[in-house]
Amino acid sequence: MDITLFTPEESPFFQSTQQSNGQAAIDMHSNNQPQNSHTSTSRSSDSGVLPSASGKWASRLLKECAQAISEKDSSKIHQLLWMLNELASPYGDCDQKLASYFLQALFCKATESGQRCYKTLTSVAEKSHSFDSARKLILKFQEVSPWMTFGHVASNGAILEALEGETKLHIIDISNTLCTQWPTLLEALATRNDDTPHLKLTVVVTTSTVKSVMKEVGQRMEKFARLMGVPFEFNAIMGLNHLAELTKEVLGVQEDEAIVVNCIGALRRVEVEERGAVIQMFQSLRPRVVTIVEEEADLSSSRDDFVKCFEECLRFYTLYFEMLEESFVPTSNERLMLERDCSRSIVRVLACDDEKSSEEDCERRERGSQWSERLKEAFSRVGFSDDVVDDVKALLKRYKAGWALVLPQGDHDDSGIYLTWKEEPVLWASAWKP
């Protein structure tokens, strides 16, 4: 891209002592560089940072900036933040968006205002969330991308198979999907050959933005179940601060129930040190099956290494943003909302220390293989049957090209199935039994 750097003669550094009829004071390096030269204005001898002609400039600048922050190279940090600030825009192309949201996180980090910023962003999001807007968003997202539906289809398949023949079902849904997973399952239960079982659905909500809408969600689910002719009971657990606090009593688990734990995008929100405890808690519920769906990224093992964590975060969200860009129309408000959701997570991961938070909002994802290591302590893996795999494949066919399903490879103790976007694994789904 044709970018001209306004070079040092008009240097950006103002000195507070100098003002003569408003003339800006010039900084020390006043080399007369010719216009159009793509050289940097850094004070340090060689910053080597340039927006170059090809795309992907955002990734380059952002990584350099993260590196500079970890090295505490203050002038370089300034230089790079300035460039990012000039080039970024949350309403432009993918590079500009990534630059914008990651710049926000880096800026918060540099000013140590991450926690405060995150809190503000979250409370704003809560205020502007309504059932209608949330529902519209999810439905649109599911229409244009299998990101959510992949996990639903795989999990429902495993759940139905595990609950074959059971009459009293209790599904513990730890997710923020506004119950969009369950209508198809209810339908399947209603059309089972044998008597329709009784279903109790206990939803555990971990995102504050979703809490406000659960009442309406519950009402709709009850209505739908009535229509399907499925005996149904709905509960929402929202006062919880930490998943590990869940108990049989809190969940209303009864002895004669067939328990299912369905965990979509929820494990990553648990503080890293507590994840083991949460899995133990699942075990104590004695479920028939535990279905886990998580986004495929490793933001936890590198949490002490800012640069490494940053690069992984950037890698993942680059994929995600590109996926969003290709799935939605350019002027989509839904896509904008999803991007803004990401911006909060990015701030949380990069600019907030892992201090004990009052909410379950950690956002440090782990890869499927890492989750598997944890889950193996308490559970053993259940493979997805061929029927379920076929269902998932059929689902993917309904969407634009680029999506694929990757199955575990023979001898390698692979842990689940992966959804890939342009051959990069992005989601992981798996099922476990005690």
Add this chain to the structure above:
Amino acid sequence: MHGPEVIQGALDMIQPHHEPWDYPTNIGFPTPPFNPYQLKPVMANRCVNLERNELSERVEQIAKQLIEDLPDQTESSIDILHSDTTSQDKFVPSILRDFSPRKAARRNYDDTIGSEVQWTNEPNQVSDYHARNINRGLSRLDEHGLSLITLLLECAVAISVDNLGEAHRMLLELTQIASPYGVSCAERVVAYFAKAMSSRVINSWLGLCSPLVNYKSIHSAFQAFNNVSPFIKFAHFTSNQAILEAFHRRDRVHIVDLDIMHGLQWPALFHILATRMEGPPHLRLTGLGTSMEILVETGKQLSSFAKRLGISFEFHPIVRKFREIDVSTVLVRRGETLAVHWLQHSLYDATGPDWKTMRLLEELSPRIITLVEQDISHVGSFLDRFVGSLHYYSTIFDSLGAKLPIDDHNRHSVEHCLLYREINNILAIGGPARSGEDKFRHWKSELARSSFLQVPMSANSMAQAQLILNMFPPAHGYSLVQGEGTLNLGWMETILYTASSWTSTASR
């Protein structure tokens, strides 16, 4: 292309004796400083007044209240300089402690330039004028839009008193809830203004404010704007007409375009010159621009077009040397009739320090200068610029919204790649030039004060403008107004662009 036909049609209307150049005593009466309160509507092509309903009155009240609550500018700057920075504690960067906030310098040029006021009224009344007009640019204001605007104004006030921490917090909120793809123009405007202010807050904190400019993106957005709105064509065609008149019976002519971009303006003029009665002149065009690559390309295209028309043509590209035009490289030959053209914008600093540009103009002593200005000021305090540009850009957004659907790609491109760039620049520290240099508030006034005489825009130019408007429905939204020797084009009651022409006293 409509251009040539349009001009042909206008030419048919020319009466041979009507030439402002023949009336030496009437030219260039010193124009009083441009007074926005005295627009003289002449053309019937104006829309009805907007209804002032409760909402718009409320917006006006809020804006006025916020501005009045503001302590007097000079006082606040002193306060800021002397007070300690603990109120801004949230912004103390721990890893960057060697860096203290650059408040003082910023305050200075913001205010010293603002004090060179050419308004006939007190600053507060100026703000009132703008406050009154903010709502006029937001004709589809609703409850949601109103709350966004209120928050935006509060944010601007926070920035104007250097309360960056508070501003940042409010901007976090605004940038999460306002969408640039929204149904209401107000929401779109707020989204971009909020982003521009966020950008400024970060630059403030960094102490850096130079711009990085993506010319390709700007130029293509400029072309999109030319396609969906009449403003650029208005500028081009009225100026071309004035230039044509100045070139009457001259056979060696030279045009200097101070920011030629892709030279969209000139083919239409070439066509007229090629077909004029006395035959085409020998034509030289000096194009100033920001990148040699683009200039060379533009030159090629114009040359080949001129060749097809049988015009003897030379093109001289001048890459704008760093922040100023290199006077020595504009070569004027003896016996040439010189026209200088300048379509001003806020996309980037095209010409550098104004005093240098003025000096260049004086040295060149052109027979005609055609100037098209935006009706916003690049100078003044942040709040002044904020209020003025909110009014201005709301109006443009409204004009786009009246014509294009919500999800129109061109509309988004114009709003994001062009208008947002301008908003960002105007609100930036130091304005579009991003420097502490003096910029004139209004070139018209400066030219009048200097050694130039105004040449009133002719009836033919007016006719040109009218023809342009006919190409852009809904024509009833646009307002074409004759000023004092100027032509003004706007939307509804707001003037957005003013075209004027001038001659050097030394050129006769």
